[in-house]
Amino acid sequence: MSPHNQSGGAADRPPLTLHIPEPAARPGETPRFDHLTFSPAGSIRRPDPGVAEPEIRDLPYGLIRVLDDQGQAVGPWDPGLDAETLRRGLKVMAQARVFEDRMFRAQRQGKTSFFMKSTGEEAIGAAQSMMLDRDDMCFPTYRVLSWLLARDYPVIDLVNQIFSNARDPLKGRQLPILYSARKYGFYSLSGNLGTRFSQAVGWAMASAYRGDTRIALAYVGDGTTAEGDFHEALTFAAVYRAPVILCVTNNQWAISSFSGIAGAETTTFAAKAIAYGIPGLRVDGNDFLAVWAATAWAAERARTNKGATLIEFVTYRAAGHSTSDDPTKYRPMDEAAAWPLGDPIERLKTHLIARGEWSAERHTQMEAELAEGVRAAVKEGEGIGTLGQSKPPVSQMFEDVFKEPDWRVLEQRRELGV
């Protein structure tokens, strides 16, 4: 008998228990975020972007923040941006929020089938889009509208896509908000989570292969980090030192599942970088300045052939997952209000006002102008047509399956009589 078997066997052992993570608070309970680490603003060191990864394995467990509770920019990560750039960032974020509130209502009014908001996460796309070059390529998720607005993507084209009308740039083929905007460095969205995270790595490898200077940036949400594509992207990015910035927007929720179900109960998403041997940064996603600074750091690293960086943006999904979701069924109603990192728009506004570069009056006026711009664009889109009232030529259904249609597509188009 082996020593292993000598002590009684299975009958003497305690029963195993299956652990199912549960969020800190459910509907009717008091919101709690004590499972998360929120380092004070300015408290995390800023190493040189060329640093060797093993020297910064503390960073994924801290939280890079620039704006303190009084709206002052503090610490080594302050990117030192001028007021004009910050006002522009503020405007982009505010525009995203106004637009999304308007389109959410449009969905409720039956003008489109579906919509998703990025409320509370506007700083991420806005700062990164502004910080990176126009010819860098973003591989987005469906929750980074502010990337496009920061590059002056026409609001009317967003509206037309969402209404799937005759001027829909994607010709009526895609669900609302699954945009594609090559000229704006915005790769084609798809409904399959995570698939584009590893494609971004390939795009970055191609840039390096060609000896180009362009870099790629990709997003996944916290939930999607559980997909195999996340692991594949990190493996390939590390192996080939691809010039790519891999971003996790950890908004705490994947539809109704809290981030613990995705694997973050006892660690951070940024810390997952450590095992791949690439830097992991954990960043306040509601702090425009911190998002900018971390992106600049990762971009410099990528542009100097030091390879990829994984950045976790800690934020909160303030709205429901989509127009098909009711978050009051699984989380406290007031959880967004209790979120310790606040609101990205309010925080940048406070900072600009503290600098004497903005005022409550100017902000109110800006919001009114943005609302008017969105109203005009939506009206124009409605004039072209909302869902079911207008659509691209049906012949477009048969285009672009292949570069040139094969006989099946041609026959079927004739069969439909278009």
Add this chain to the structure above:
Amino acid sequence: MPKMDMIQALNSALDVKMSQDPDVVVFGEDVGYFGGVFRVTDGLQRKHGLKRCFDTPISEGGIIATAIGMGAYGLRPVPEIQFADYILPAFDQLVSEAARLRYRSGGEFWAPITVRSPYGGGIFGGQTHSQSPEAIFAHVTGLKTVIPSNPYDAKGLLIAAIEDDDPVIFLEPKRIYNGPFDGHHDRALKTWAEAPGSDVPEGHYTVPLGKAAVVREGREATVLAYGTMVHVAKSGIEESGVDAELIDLRSIVPLDIDTIVASVKKTGRCVILHEASRFGGFGGELSALVQERCFYHLKSPIGRVAGWDTPYPHAFEWDYFPGPSRLAAALKRVMED
């Protein structure tokens, strides 16, 4: 003109394209320094450099995803999946991404990738070194699927696939890499040197996608086959004594429907032969198309000879593999009906 086996012809196609086009990159598991487990990429890294032909992590999803990203950038990647049996981890990337990218982006992005993968049985490969997944890909709108049956076509089709701006699944029948195999496993192996299709030009040429080849003309029945089964069909037709016309489809998608229809209208009978299991196999689609288009010319029900609807077994290799005698029997049957 030099004699080449299928491996040399495929290697030559890659060499020609890599020499012509700096955007062509070749990568996959063991394809770099080692030159591939089947030697198809032998010497390419040495000749064209580390960055043109390189090894990847063992990650089929990652291989295809990065290829799509490279394609979107403007390269012309030729990734390899070591066995078609292992392409399934990349299925999401192929179906949801490569195949749909052009369509969903309104033509803004596309994936000009050629995914090479050895496929098919007859080598005692068991369940995961023998499968024929072409029907799975044929059902995916936006993908092209190509299967050569001899060295000349292998090179010409591969060059055409690489030059094509749509994603192509390029399935290589590994049973005939070294020589044509007609299903007579008890006879001595033949080499390509003695067989038609082994005279392969050194330089650039293409065999167009979507064009079938009439391998043998006949009057009494039409046999539709591709890959290894083309050689099995030749043998089976001889054994049957039926004067059958043999069509090598070469492309599953796009399919050369005109050549098929013209043949069946002439012969009035049709037998379809493939290694893949029967139910839901590509033979079902072929049968439906022939029935729809040749109904009034058909003199008997369409026959299907295929792998059984079981996983590909090991010990029962030759009970499973649809050999020439099964085709011969099916041909006699359609003649009697």
